[in-house]
Amino acid sequence: MEWEVVIGLEIHVQLATKTKIFSGASTAFGAEPNTQACAVDLALPGTLPVFNENALRMAVMFGLAVNAEIGKRSVFERKNYFYPDLPKGYQTTQLAEPIVGPGYVDIETEEGVQRRVRLHHAHLEEDAGKSLHEDFHGMSGIDLNRAGTPLVEIVSEPDMRSSREAAAYARKIHAIVTTLGICDGNMAEGSMRCDCNVSVRPKGEEKLGTRTELKNINSFRFIERAIDTEVARQIDLIEDGGTVVQETRLYDPDKNETRSMRSKEEANDYRYFPCPDLLPVVIDDSYIEAIRKTLPELPDARRDRFMSEYNLSEYDAGVLSGYSAQADYYEQVVKLSGDAKLSANWVMGELAKYLNQNDTDIKQSPVSAEQLGGLLVRIKDNTISGNIAKKVFEIMWSKGGSADEIIEAEGLKQVTDTGAIEKIVDDVIASCTKQVDQYKAAEPEKRGKMIGFFMGQVMKATGGKANPGAVTGILKQKLDALCD
Amino acid sequence: MFDKTLAELAQGLERGDFSSTELAQAYLQRIGNLNSQYNAFITLTEEQALAQAKAADEARAAGNAGALCGLPIAHKDLFCTQGVRTSSASKMLDNFVSPYDATIVNRLKNAGTVMLGKLNMDEFAMGSSNESSFYGPARNPWDTERVPGGSSGGSAAAVAARLTPAATGSDTGGSIRQPAALCGITGLKPTYGRVSRYGMIAFASSLDQAGPMARTAEDCAMILNAMAGFDALDSTSAERDTEDYTADLNQPLSGLKIGLPKEYFSDTLDAGIAEQVRNAVTEFEKLGATVKEVSLPNTELSIPAYYIIAPAEASSNLSRFDGVRYGYRCADPVDLEDLYKRSRGEGFGPEVKRRIMVGTYALSAGYYDAYYRKAQQIRRMIQQDFIAALNDVDVIMGPTTPHPAFKLGEKSSDPVSMYMEDIFTLSLNLAGLPGISVPCGQTQGLPVGLQIIGNYFAEAKLLNIAHQFQQATDWHKQIPAGVEV
CATH class of the missing domain: 1.10.10.410 (Arc Repressor Mutant, subunit A)
Known part of the structure; x- marks a missing residue:
């Protein structure tokens, strides 16, 4: 039988506010455990939340960037459940009246498949702390530094039909939030985390199959692999006469398998109700329009501009505009080298290869845009060949220095005599x-x-x-x- | 000295009749001698009190004394007090020493008041008799075999027994007004949002409101001056200018329009209470007020609505008490579930557990619409009733409670009859309106409270009316037999 895969994503994006969504504590990553948790974050008796207006502004920016209706009245609700890293015994989130209503984004896979993915809504909520299960001699440690970090949870409709599309969608969301500057985009630190709802159905069938939810996936590659693994499991199961159970599953990247975490029956009754400590958030058109004026050039617009201004192919323009830090880097290199095509080849080629191999974000690249631009200038003026340039780049990456310094020190100047x-x-x-x-x-x-x-x-x-x-x-x- | 009101003590300090330190020492000694009879205080803060009194004396000497400088006060034990146990009268928080001050504690501290200690209450403010306290019931100074009311029973008992001239209380369904009525003192529940809730251990967030308890309306006005006002730490606090609640106390009452809700004077109302309340209304007529009947048709629905909304919010508010970060933790938990179950099972008393279960049920999937949503609809109807009635009259008056103080243990086994004691008070919390209870007579030798209900933010008006009544009557001056001053 031929199967159709149906995927919807819930993406949690940590907002880049300086302080938490309901307290004045810092949101910086990597501090000593429990040093960035104030009385409110610890849920001391008597403490109350105060909503951080910056989180609201960022959520509205996101809504405008994904062509969504903005909720002029949004309401925080309490989602009640017990867990040690959830200090209040409830998560403050939004349910019936979220800040961002229905919207959409357009995606394109590497194979050129284009699709419009509809967003059901996006809502504001607070992150939980972290439970640490290692190094505590059979006990668990709790770090509440992350508790109260503002999140936007972006819920898509089940509009994706392959793991490639799911990854392309996640990349597009990543591109949007990093371009807006509302998230640092650092997936390794958990700044963007993804839950994938996956089901299969016979091709041509209208009714959705039973879905499973894959929790907390934190890289684009794992999104593809986790979905592929889960799809194969579901198809095998059904073809062997079994049925898919609605449940939450965990993807184990080491074993490349998904495992059951809890079934629907075991799921909590969250007893949502409007949080009486917070007033409904009411905003008007002038507030929204003022924010619209602050929006930067968005990834789709930037891609189109890269095509027209730099004469790049749609694919190259799409890749380069897909991550705002990379797009900024690229434009800087173009400015210095004066050659858009050569710059594209180097940013997407040699630089990307080194970044990948060393698992390094372009923002932490040891070779700056200034250095790379200087190198390309020397290719263009025939001081060095393309091959020698790769050698110079390697030295730049490992030891630093400008192109001219390296060419001089290593005697790599091209012989034209x-x-x-x-x-x-x-x-x-x-x-x-x-x-x-x-x-x-x-x-x-x-x-x-x-x-x-x-x-x-x-x-x-x-x-x-x-x-x-x-x-x-x-x-x-x-x-x-x-x-x- | 112990029969002096806060205003009189302020004059004494001003005149130099005694110092703040002498005042604090005298009260601390009296509490030490008499508290065992009333169990009103559960923590004495002698050291802090003497330090604050000394500072107040120094401020006065330097010419920096405000209206409340050097005056003793005591706080209900659900207000967080830095460095002092803040228990909410629960085993769950018996070991909890707050690292911070509640906003109102801080404001009263900055105003120069001297904190004598922390007062008994029903556990987590859940109760109408103070009998659910982990520290045992406070007792009514008028008859120590009777309850002082609740949940601010310790506050009312302490003021009535002259162990402190003033106290703070909190009112979620009548917890200031009902014990004030039962102990013969004056207690004001302000408009929801007038006083910050930051640092007040939450029972039901949309209903909780802190307020002053003292012997006179004038004293309540003085304390409210320090307590009230916007607080950026409480999102539900009202962004309104503060006012001087003592400024209008002496306005005459001629032309005041009083509404009497017919539903408040039914056959089930205690005859002695009905008589005293009617006498009080006659007194107001003498002061120039006019009286007309009004209707609050949904009064009887206020109890079921309240007992959905309040427990629902409480069930969530009390989830933070889980034995993980502070408070009671059971011995040797074997796993997480065991930790939760036993810490909460052993740390909470029966009334608190009952309300957590009721609230959890009311919010459960499939029941939310039938209970919580319905209760919120009723809440709006009750609010509309009041708004309509207050279009016709300036204030509404009636009894604060349907009965005078009952005997300890009398209603312990019948929660519903206990809940019925709040029939006249809790509808105000549902509507968010201010109300004050003033002593207006006695029945069977026990005090009777008159409740005066005003429009939103009409605290100054309520205090003015209560003060004028107290200028014309002496019910607030009665001293319980057995209380020596």
Whole structure:
């Protein structure tokens, strides 16, 4: 049977406010446990929440960026359940009246599949603390630094039909929130976390299959792998005569499998009700319009501009605009190098390769846009070849320094002196008599390809520094002279 | 000296009849001698009191004494007090020493008051008799075999027994006004939002309101001056200018329009109480007021609505008491569930557990619409009743309670009859309106309270009316037999 996959995502985005959503404590990541939890975060008796207006502003920015209706009246509710890292015994969140109503984003996969993904809504809520189960001799530690960090939970409709689309959607949300500057986008630190609702149904069937929810996935790659794994499990199960149970499952990236966490029956009755400690949040059109004026260029608009302004392909423009820090970096490199295409190749090629291999965010790149721009300038003015540039880049990455400093220190300046090149070419021709004879014997149209061998010899002799264009010209001239 | 009102003590300090330190020492000694009869105080803060008194004396010497400087006060034990146990009269918080002051505690401290100690109450303010306290019931100074009312029973008993000239209380369904009535003192529940709730251990957030308890309306006005006002730490606090509640105390009452709700004077009302309340109304007529009947048709629905909303909010508010971060933790929990179940099972008393269960049930999936949503609809109807009635009259008057103080244990086994004691008070909390209870007579040798209900933020008006009544009567001056002053 042919199966159709149906996916909806719930993405939690930590907002980049300086203080928490309902208290004045700092939200900075990585502090000593429980040093960024004030009386309100600890849920001491008698404490009360005060809503952080910056979180509201950021949520409205997001809503405007995804073409959504903004809730002019939004209401915080309490979601009641007991857990040690939930100090009040309830999470303050929004349910019936969220800040962001229905909206949509357009996505495109690497294979070129385009789709509009509708957003059901997005709401504001507070993050919980963290339970730490290691190093406590059989007990659990609790760190409440994260408790009260503002989150926007973005709930999509079940509009995605493949793991690729789900990852592309998550990337688009990431691009939007980082471009807006409302989230640092650091997935490794949990700034963006994803729950995937996955079901399958026979192709052509209208009715949705029973879904499972995959919890807390924190990388785009894992979104794809977790969904693929779960889809395969569900199809195997159904084809073997079983049924999918509605439940929450955990994706284990080490074993590449999903495991049951709790079934629907075991799920809590959260006993939602409006939080009596917080007033409904009421905003008007002028508030919304004032925020609209502050919106930066959004990823889709930036992609279109990259295509028209820099003449990039849709794919290249899409990749470069997909992450605001990368897009900023790229534009900086273009400005310095004056070559949009060359800049795109380097940012998406060599730089991306190094960032990936070293698991480094572009914001932490050891090679700055200024350094890379300087390097590209030296390619353009023929000081170095593209191949030598890769060598310079490697040194830049590992040891630092400007392109000029490295070229100078390593003696990598390209040899363009034709007299010097001619001498080396003569030596090569003299020592490779066998290959010269073959060249002479070959049909003239096949000789072009055979030049490569001599080229390699010349480059070997010059340590790659000879100007490739000059070498080709001289080789061709001298070899062809022998053939006449 | 112990029969002096707060205003009289202020004059004594001003004249130099005695110092703040002498005053504090005298009260601390009296509490030490007599508290065992009333069990009104559950914590004495002698050291802080003497330090604050000394500071007050120094401020006065330096010419920096405000109206409340150096005057003793005591706080209900649900107001957080820095460095002092704040228990809410629960085993759950018997070991909890607050690291911070509630906003009102801080404001009264800054006004120069001297904190004598912390007062008994029903556990987490849930009760109408003070019998649910982990520290045992406070007793009514008029008859120590009777309850002082609740939940601010310790506050009312302490003021009536002259162990403190003034106290703070909190009122979720009548917890200031009912004990004030039963102990023959004056207690004001302000408009919801007039006084900050920050640092007041929550019972039902949408109903809780702190207020002053003292022997006279004038004293209540003095304390409210320090307590009231916007607080950025409480999102439900009203953004209104503060006012001087003592300024209009002496306004005459001629032309005052009083409404009497016919539903408040039914056959089930205690005859002695009905008589005293009618006498009080006659007194107001003598002062120039006119009286007309009004109707609050949904009065009887206020009890079921209240006993859905208040427990629902309480069930959530009390979830933070889980044995994890502070407060009571059971011995040797085997796992997380055991920790929760036993810490809460052992830490909460029966009335608190009853309300947590009722509230949890009312909010459960499938029951929310039938109970919580319905109760909120009734709440709006009750509010509309009051707004309509207050369109016709300036204030509404009636009994504060349907009965005078009852005997300890009399209603303990019948929660519903206990809940009925709040029939006249809790509708104000549902509507968010201010109300004051003033002594207006006696029946069977026990005090009777008159409740005066005003429009939103009409505290100054209520205090003016109560003060004028107290200028014309002496019910507030009666001293319980057995209380020596």
